[in-house]
Amino acid sequence: MVLIREKINQLTDKKVWLAPLAGVTDKSFRTICKQCGADVVVSEMVSADGLLYSRERSIKYAQFTEIQRPFGIQLFGSDPLKMAKAVEIILTKNPDFIDINMGCPVRKVIKKGAGAALMKRPEIAGKMVSEIKRALSGVHLPVSAKIRSGWDKFNINVIEFSRKLEDSGLDIICFHARTKSQMYSGHSDWSLIKKLKENISLPVVGNGDIRTEEDAIEMFSTTGCDSIMIGRGAIGKPWLFMEIKKVLKNEKKQDIDLKEKFNIIKEHCLLAIKDKGETLAVREMKTHLSNYTKGFNGSSKIRNYVNRSFNMKEILKTIEGLYSE
Numbered sequence: 001m002v003l004i005r006e007k008i009n010q011l012t013d014k015k016v017w018l019a020p021l022a023g024v025t026d027k028s029f030r031t032i033c034k035q036c037g038a039d040v041v042v043s044e045m046v047s048a049d050g051l052l053y054s055r056e057r058s059i060k061y062a063q064f065t066e067i068q069r070p071f072g073i074q075l076f077g078s079d080p081l082k083m084a085k086a087v088e089i090i091l092t093k094n095p096d097f098i099d100i101n102m103g104c105p106v107r108k109v110i111k112k113g114a115g116a117a118l119m120k121r122p123e124i125a126g127k128m129v130s131e132i133k134r135a136l137s138g139v140h141l142p143v144s145a146k147i148r149s150g151w152d153k154f155n156i157n158v159i160e161f162s163r164k165l166e167d168s169g170l171d172i173i174c175f176h177a178r179t180k181s182q183m184y185s186g187h188s189d190w191s192l193i194k195k196l197k198e199n200i201s202l203p204v205v206g207n208g209d210i211r212t213e214e215d216a217i218e219m220f221s222t223t224g225c226d227s228i229m230i231g232r233g234a235i236g237k238p239w240l241f242m243e244i245k246k247v248l249k250n251e252k253k254q255d256i257d258l259k260e261k262f263n264i265i266k267e268h269c270l271l272a273i274k275d276k277g278e279t280l281a282v283r284e285m286k287t288h289l290s291n292y293t294k295g296f297n298g299s300s301k302i303r304n305y306v307n308r309s310f311n312m313k314e315i316l317k318t319i320e321g322l323y324s325e
Ligand SMILES: Cc1cc2nc3c(=O)[nH]c(=O)nc-3n(C[C@H](O)[C@H](O)[C@H](O)COP(=O)(O)O)c2cc1C
Pocket: 019, 020, 021, 022, 023, 024, 044, 045, 074, 101, 102, 103, 104, 146, 176, 184, 207, 208, 209, 210, 229, 230, 231, 232, 233
């Protein structure tokens, strides 16, 4: 019991998480964010069915390196018993916690009754938590769930839903305060994060729309959440974690210079090449690379070039040119 408490504290005591972002937060990006100061990182979402049928892609998504600890594997699925079975497989990977996806709004996922569809079925969601905890009995591994505010603005059920998960044995709530219908539009309603925190005893990780160190401080101070989670704000800007950690330590705000930023980008590219080989690394890094070139003079021309090129050395030379101006 003490052991799991300590593990939960390691994840929630004023920590800064990198959010799971399918297609973005792969192994190399997670490592870069970790090196920049992210305290906790999570895998991209892994299909429970995929794991049960030994699908290579699902197994690959669950892989991580030691530097990424504490590391969570995020699972999605709709059947509590299958999810519990998938957890047994995941245990062989030795992660630090398991996260259950209860917030994905993508049609393909919802159609199967997974992701945010679970918020319409609190009984199933609760059973999922209790079955997963049962599969983990004696292992002392925290279980978190990543949820939204509810299905749509007429069905905001985050408080009752979270209570159900808490009663079922959940350890941590990660809360992206948008409804499923909002997808990524509008704003994350931070007043709901505050309300959740006031109405539940589980640690709450607040999420949605943190783009700067000021946002991070504001999320902590206005909601009372235990930790924060950053997704899109870190794309093209992994050094955001450095900036946030500095202000959280009450150190003076200090801009990171262009040279240091370029070195981080270069390291990211090299890690990706090491992980997947150059061709795949360039292809899969297009989102990152174009975000690294945003905001500079003539950046759309440069992005066009980066999008057409398959030579990482050339791409890096172009980006270095931008970052040395
Ligand atoms: C491209 C993309 C992929 C995402 N993939 C996942 C995912 O695999 N699992 C998940 O729980 N949330 C996923 N999300 C949601 C994010 O984790 C996060 O909750 C959301 O982007 C709001 O936080 P932000 O404003 O800091 O980005 C994804 C979001 C985006 C934009």
